[in-house]
């Protein structure tokens with residue numbers, strides 16, 4: 612059984628065939644999924660899916676770096692004001708993204724630091740989105756030295772050296788997704804040496820579709836293709852990868 616630790620199942624891409632998507636996910640061995648938040652605009656849809664699928668879809672709340680703009684203060688207040696509404700399983704996804712835009716980098720850093728501090732105070736894990744901002748992320752981690760927190764580096768595609776370095780700062784897990792199936796994926800090389808104890812699987816659906824469906828909509832069932840690829844890279848049976856990553860996910864998100 613598998614847990615998709617990063618699943619935007621509430622996205623409108625799944626609205627027309629939601630039940631079929633769900634039954635394919637169950638057929639593929641998926642037993643649960645984590646629903647990362649993005650900003651205010653998706654919050655109600657996310658909760659609707661979580662309420663429709665109790666024990667299967669677990670909600671999170673957070674402000675995504677690409678949603679940090681002019682109204683960042685209101686967006687951040689929304690997270691603060693709603694984080695205790697119910698049981699959320701993580702603060703996320705949060706992070707830094709200097710790929711899409713550098714216009715609000717300072718605000719992204721502030722919003723990230725405040726949300727990590729919030730997660731630490733509530734004993735919740737964080738889901739980190741990091742794109743083209745590794746240097747600034749390490750500066751944030753230095754600023755937060757002494758703040759004990761845990762979380763997952765979502766859509767992990769970094770080197771073995773960066774993986775080792777991150778583990779010096781916090782109790783991180785590493786979310787492996789469809790990118791690992793791409794030809795010449797650097798993360799496949801890093802993964803050979805990474806401990807399976809540090810790995811969780813994810814789809815990031817509807818995005819980042821694995822081979823052989825690349826170019827089409829991603830969906831939760833494909834989490835199995837990711838697990839199969841990890842098993843192949845590490846020379847382990849699929850069942851062992853499934854058991855380890857599921858146990859890691861259950862512990863991290865307190866499922």
Ligand code: NI
Nearest residue numbers: 617647704815
């Ligand atoms: Ni995401």
